[in-house]
Amino acid sequence: MRTSSILTGGALVLAAGFGLAAPASAAANPVVIQPNPVAPGGQFSVFDGGNCKGKEGLATFKTGATGSDIPTVKLATLKNEVGGVGTVPASTKPGAYEVSVVCDDGKGNVEGPFTGTLTVSAAHPKGAVKTGLGGTQSTGTNLAAGIGALGAAAVGGVWVMRRRGASGQA
Structure with a gap:
């Protein structure tokens, strides 16, 4: 140098x-x-x-x-x-x-x-944002409920489609 x-x-x-x-x-x-x-x-x-x-x-x-x-x-x-x-x-x-x-x-x-x-600024807050059902959630209970609701809707949709096919309705 x-x-x-x-x-x-x-x-x-x-x-x-x-x-x-x-x-x-x-x-x-x-x-x-x-x-x-x-x-x-x-x-x-x-x-x-x-x-x-x-x-x-x-x-x-x-x-x-x-x-x-x-x-x-x-x-x-x-x-x-x-x-x-x-x-x-x-x-x-x-x-x-x-x-x-x-x-x-x-x-x-x-x-x-x-x-x-x-x-x-002040430090970033820690944890999930408390936004109700529409926001990002980190709790296992809410996540399981959402997955269960989607699963039930999928099963119901498949059941309705199979019944239509069996009865000959379009």
Whole structure:
């Protein structure tokens, strides 16, 4: 690995972690997060919003004045923007997290920070959806009743068809 790459990577980590990069211009596009909101344990993509001139960067996450348990995402060229994919840890608390993206402009200079907001939603509910007889059901009793009703209808249909054939009716 070249020394310049190591130094650039170190500068990006310092800028992202300690806010040492120059402030972004007022005309900067917001950071794009998809999907947003994300449930704990879910994956998301983060993009620079077209602000970075280089091909790599870092996205960090914090809530208020503190950090967060959402890990830093390394960014690279992705879908004609600088972006990356991350995972919200299952233990992450719901709320709004500030996203800060800094990039290397390809000449060793730091661009950003560019900011956005990642919203972590409440955890996905567990178990079957309580929708009555028309929805997905996971209980064995309801499944057995449905199979029994279909079986009875099939047997009845066969019985009616055989009786028609035996009596000569069309």
